[in-house]
Amino acid sequence: MKKEIDGSVLELKKGDITQERTEAIVNAANKRLAPGGGVAGAIHRAAGKGLWEECKELNGCESGDAKITSGHELKADHVIHTVGPVYSGDEEDERQLRSSYRRSLEVALENDVSSVSFPAISTGAFGYPTEEAAEIAIDEIVKFLEEKDRLELVRMVLYSREDLDMHKKALEEYFR
Ligand code: AR6
Numbered sequence: 001m002k003k004e005i006d007g008s009v010l011e012l013k014k015g016d017i018t019q020e021r022t023e024a025i026v027n028a029a030n031k032r033l034a035p036g037g038g039v040a041g042a043i044h045r046a047a048g049k050g051l052w053e054e055c056k057e058l059n060g061c062e063s064g065d066a067k068i069t070s071g072h073e074l075k076a077d078h079v080i081h082t083v084g085p086v087y088s089g090d091e092e093d094e095r096q097l098r099s100s101y102r103r104s105l106e107v108a109l110e111n112d113v114s115s116v117s118f119p120a121i122s123t124g125a126f127g128y129p130t131e132e133a134a135e136i137a138i139d140e141i142v143k144f145l146e147e148k149d150r151l152e153l154v155r156m157v158l159y160s161r162e163d164l165d166m167h168k169k170a171l172e173e174y175f176r
Contacts, residue, residue: 001168003175005145009153012171014164017157018046022115024068024078025157026104028122031060033067033081038124039159043079047072051079064099066107078113080104084122087129094136097122101140108151115153120163131166138170 001012017025017039027043030036033055035044044051050072058081061067066082082104085096100121108116120137122128141154158164 001171003171005142007149008145008151010141010145010171011153011155012164012167013155013157014159014161015157016042016159017117017119018042018074020117020155020157021075022117022153022155023076023113024080024108024111024116025071025074025076026066026116026118026121027079027081028119028124028126029061029081029083031062031083033058033061036125039119043074047074047079055081064096064103066100066103068107068111076117078111080107080113080116082121084126084128087122087127093128094132097128097133097136098140101137102144105141105144105148105151105154109148114151115155116151117155117157120156120158120167123163130163131170134163134166134170135173138167138174142171142174 003010054069061083063083082100084100085093123130123133
């Protein structure tokens with residue numbers, strides 16, 4: 001599913017983000033930026049050990065913030081590492097999740113990256129309910145694309161059909 005937003009494209013697809021050829025892919029990282037499991041583990045395995053060597057030099061990352069590295073052996077030139085919230089049911093969760101998406105997009109622009117792929121941040125090990133997280137992700141990405149015009153493509157790469165469907169629903173509802 002593709003949607004044009006003020007000259008940019010937002011695309012939702014099912015897939016494995018490690019195979020994406022956008023200029024950057026976003027990693028759902030932990031505060032140490034260490035390999036871990038889930039999408040982070042898959043990204044570090046596909047990128048090779050040079051990615052962890054580079055991450056070690058960054059002094060970690062706060063929740064809601066984002067840092068960029070090279071893509072090493074990935075098809076993407078860069079990895080933007082963001083740390084989403086660990087879901088607690090508190091109001092702070094939403095603020096931090098919004099910040100993770102926004103900071104990742106800002107870091108892309110600061111580095112002249114014009115195409116970026118996101119996984120569904122915080123919806124795995126960090127426990128954020130996917131339906132709620134999907135509404136927040138779509139809302140932040142669409143608002144960013146409406147405000148800034150230098151990003152050509154933002155793609156959300158969802159790991160399951162159910163996750164893709166929840167994101168499609170959120171995008172349809174945003175424009176209803
Ligand atoms: N491509 C796309 N999406 C994927 C892939 C993949 N290859 N693999 C998993 N997902 P998670 P979090 C989906 O747990 O909740 C790690 O250990 C997955 O189905 O990777 O932010 C880190 O080191 C889910 O929808 O990230 C942190 O400690 C989404 O990616 C912690 O987990 C996010 O799941 C971060 O937890």
